[in-house]
Amino acid sequence: MRSGDVVAGRYRLDEVVGVGGMGEVWRATDLELRRVVALKQATTGDGEATRREARIGAGLHHAHVISVFDTVVDGDRRWLVMEYLPARSLAEICRTDGPIAPDLATRVGAQIATALAAMHAKGMVHRDITLANVLVTPDGTAKLADLGVAMWDEVTVTGSAREAGTDGYLAPEVRRGHRATPAADVYSLGVALSAAAEGRVDKRLAGVLAAMTDPDPARRPDAEWAARLFGATRGPSNPVLVTVGAAVALVAVLAATLTASSGPFSSAATRGAPPPGTLLYGIGDLIGTAMESEFVRETPVTMLTTNYHKPSDLPTMTPWRDKEVPDAYARGYALHVLVADWEIDDPEVPVDTKYGPGCGRSYPLSPAFGEHMRALARIFAGKADDPPLYVTVFNEVNKMACEDGSYAASPAYYEALQDSYLDVRRIIKETAPNAQVALGWDGYQVEDDDAESGGGRSMFSHFARALRASDYQAVVAKQRYGNVFQVRESVRILGEYGKVMVAAYLDTTGEVLDLDVRTLLSDESIAGLNKQGLFAWNFNNQRELAVDRGPVLDYIKNAIRRTGRAPR
Numbered sequence: 167m168r169s170g171d172v173v174a175g176r177y178r179l180d181e182v183v184g185v186g187g188m189g190e191v192w193r194a195t196d197l198e199l200r201r202v203v204a205l206k207q208a209t210t211g212d213g214e215a216t217r218r219e220a221r222i223g224a225g226l227h228h229a230h231v232i233s234v235f236d237t238v239v240d241g242d243r244r245w246l247v248m249e250y251l252p253a254r255s256l257a258e259i260c261r262t263d264g265p266i267a268p269d270l271a272t273r274v275g276a277q278i279a280t281a282l283a284a285m286h287a288k289g290m291v292h293r294d295i296t297l298a299n300v301l302v303t304p305d306g307t308a309k310l311a312d313l314g315v316a317m318w319d320e321v322t323v324t325g326s327a328r329e330a331g332t333d334g335y336l337a338p339e340v341r342r343g344h345r346a347t348p349a350a351d352v353y354s355l356g357v358a359l360s361a362a363a364e365g366r367v368d369k370r371l372a373g374v375l376a377a378m379t380d381p382d383p384a385r386r387p388d389a390e391w392a393a394r395l396f397g398a399t400r401g402p403s404n405p406v407l408v409t410v411g412a413a414v415a416l417v418a419v420l421a422a423t424l425t426a427s428s429g430p431f432s433s434a435a436t437r438g439a440p441p442p443g444t445l446l447y448g449i450g451d452l453i454g455t456a457m458e459s460e461f462v463r464e465t466p467v468t469m470l471t472t473n474y475h476k477p478s479d480l481p482t483m484t485p486w487r488d489k490e491v492p493d494a495y496a497r498g499y500a501l502h503v504l505v506a507d508w509e510i511d512d513p514e515v516p517v518d519t520k521y522g523p524g525c526g527r528s529y530p531l532s533p534a535f536g537e538h539m540r541a542l543a544r545i546f547a548g549k550a551d552d553p554p555l556y557v558t559v560f561n562e563v564n565k566m567a568c569e570d571g572s573y574a575a576s577p578a579y580y581e582a583l584q585d586s587y588l589d590v591r592r593i594i595k596e597t598a599p600n601a602q603v604a605l606g607w608d609g610y611q612v613e614d615d616d617a618e619s620g621g622g623r624s625m626f627s628h629f630a631r632a633l634r635a636s637d638y639q640a641v642v643a644k645q646r647y648g649n650v651f652q653v654r655e656s657v658r659i660l661g662e663y664g665k666v667m668v669a670a671y672l673d674t675t676g677e678v679l680d681l682d683v684r685t686l687l688s689d690e691s692i693a694g695l696n697k698q699g700l701f702a703w704n705f706n707n708q709r710e711l712a713v714d715r716g717p718v719l720d721y722i723k724n725a726i727r728r729t730g731r732a733p734r
Contacts, residue, residue: 167207172197173245174238177205184255184298193250203235204250207243222313226288230281232301232311251309256362257297268371270306271363272396275374277308278355279393286348286389293346295354296332297362338381349383352392370647373613377651384694385654387685394677395648443731444696448502448704450670453490457499461708465723466730469556470494471502471670471704472546477538480545487545500553500733501546502704504606504669505539506561514568517579524579525568530560531586539590540597547598553733555601556702557594558640558669559587562608564625571611573620573628584632591635602637605629606669609643609652612659626659633663638701640669648678650685654695661699672706680718687725 171179177194183204184191194205227233233249256274259266266274278300285292292313299312337353340346356378363371374395380386387395448469449456456462456470472483494501512529519531529535539559546555560566566583569575591603615622626633633639639660643649653668660666674682685691692700705722 167192173205173240177203177238177245177247179205196247202250204232204248206246206248222290226285226290226313228281228284230277230307230309231284231313232309234313251301251303253301253303253307253309255298255311256300256302256358259302260297260362265364266362268363268368270302271359272371273306274300274302274308274362275355275359276393276396278310279352279389279396281310282348282351282355282389283393286351291346291348292351292354294332294335295351295358296335297358300358337383339383347383348389349386352378352386352389353380353383355389355392356386370645373645373648373651376613376655380651380654384690387650387681391681391685394681397677444692444729445700445731446500446667446702446733447726447730448500448702449708450502450504450704451707453486453494453501456708457490457494457497459708461705461723465726466732467726468498468553468730468732469500469502469702469704471504471706473504473506473706474542475506477534480538480541483542483545487547491546491548495548495552498553498732500556501548502556502558502667502669502702503542503546504561504704505542505557505559506606506670514566517582519578519582521578521581524582525576526566526579526583530566531582535586536590536593540593543594543597543601548600550599552600555598556638556667557598557601557603558606558667559590559603561606561669562642563587563605563629564608564611571608571621571625572616573625575619577620577628580628584629587632588635591637604636604638604640604667604669605632606640606642607656607660609641609649609656610645612652612655623655623659630663633660636664639664639666639699641666642670642672643668643682644670644673646673646678649674649682653686657695657698657700664699665701666699667702667704668700669704670706671704683718683722683725687722689728692725692729 167173167179169179169181173179173194176196176198178197180193180195182190183193190207192205192207194203195201196203222234232251234246235249236247238245238247256266278295282292282295292310294312295310299310301309301311335354335357337346337350340350356375360375360379363375374392377395378386378392386392446469447465447467448471449459449461449467450471451473453470453472461467462470474483491501512527514526515528517524517526517528517531543555543557546557548555560583563583564571567576567579573580587605594601594603611625612623615624617624620628641653641656641660643653643656645652649671657666671682686695687703
């Protein structure tokens with residue numbers, strides 16, 4: 167066909183504007199209705215594919231999906247009549263302009279995820295989310311195109327549509343020969359956006375994309391939740407240099423080597439409800455107020471947490487040794503002390519260590535710190551047969567040096583910090599016979615990886631001697647843009663060293679809180695996390711939960727009622 171030809175006596179072909187996965191696309195003029203449309207002719211000779219795409223498109227009306235108007239036949243050729251959008255594909259944008267900005271990636275991701283959510287709600291699966299199939303207008307409006315290989319239970323799949331997907335975007339389970347599901351679409355969208363935004367992306371966007379491209383489909387957010395997560399990433403953030411393309415390549419390598427049953431959330435054993443008495447739940451942030459709180463009265467919360475901030479807290483806490491602490495143990499509660507000493511005037515400065523010059527906070531390396539921990543242990547000590555006393559030390563150990571989260575920036579300091587931790591662990595356990603001690607990590611540490619600098623996930627290996635000596639492992643989940651990926655990845659990594667506690671869940675409200683708890687505290691998620699080593703979950707305090715009274719608080723309470731257990 168040539169420009170100027172009229173198709174089916176109605177549509178004048180103006181110019182070729184692209185080639186889709188299943189056909190050539192023209193900008194055309196509808197001579198009857200006097201409007202601009204897009205016409206696509208199947209290049210495979212598979213006219214049934216065009217009819218399929220028309221039926222699927224007609225069954226889906228969404229602001230972020232290219233609309234399908236009709237199919238027409240001209241001679242022996244069948245054409246699809248669609249909405250014309252003056253836009254470029256992400257593939258063309260990246261080819262001519264380079265990687266897109268994080269803000270645009272977030273906007274596009276939210277829009278396309280809502281389109282996928284609408285498809286999935288109707289039982290449809292797109293099966294071919296690529297850079298070429300996402301169209302973006304100059305004002306940032308994004309629409310999903312090319313439904314040629316989409317699946318819908320109400321439309322039979324025949325011909326070339328059986329062979330769906332584009333290599334490089336396929337989810338691991340699809341590569342292994344499994345049927346494409348909505349989770350596979352989420353994976354492909356994550357890969358496409360990762361490629362489009364390759365380069366300097368902010369940490370929040372990187373976390374969402376990493377969750378979407380998790381090799382285990384059960385651990386990915388669904389499309390609706392992904393859209394809401396993209397919405398939660400907006401706002402100020404600290405940019406970090408992430409080579410997303412390398413991360414996607416790594417995911418592809420993992421995908422090629424995984425077996426069909428791999429992943430803690432894919433086995434039959436984790437499906438359905440977890441056994442009762444699965445997790446030890448806690449609440450803070452002071453032993454007395456927590457024990458008498460409505461939250462504790464209404465649910466089987468059996469761990470009471472106290473946040474220790476600074477040495478001047480010790481005189482206030484010392485009287486608890488005579489009443490609050492023994493009362494709590496007598497009533498069957500475990501106690502948890504979170505040594506969150508961020509309120510101390512202890513700047514990060516150059517320090518001398520036996521390993522050489524270092525840089526970080528000097529107080530944790532001082533003899534005074536050990537004596538303060540001894541005094542703290544005396545206050546909360548129980549007998550050997552009392553419920554456990556959990557002590558999470560340093561709270562965010564990866565933030566103690568002058569440069570956060572990177573071992574190579576100050577290896578001497580971090581080695582000295584491990585020595586100090588091991589000394590403090592010995593002191594606490596000598597003072598409190600029922601004590602168990604752990605290092606506390608900020609969950610953001612798992613969001614990327616840099617083996618050369620010992621940053622990201624690589625940092626854990628540099629703390630292996632401290633982690634192996636610990637009685638349990640601890641992570642703090644406090645990212646205001648969401649914690650699903652951080653918690654799951656932290657449990658996976660730290661679970662290799664021993665049982666894991668979410669030592670504090672805090673600073674999240676609204677939709678992020680809703681998404682976090684409905685994802686992480688679902689029955690299937692709890693079963694999978696428990697299998698990997700999660701044994702306890704501590705909410706920072708009732709005040710933060712009270713802000714979100716209503717369905718989300720009820721969901722939390724019901725999860726605790728189903729899966730909470732007594733200390734042991």
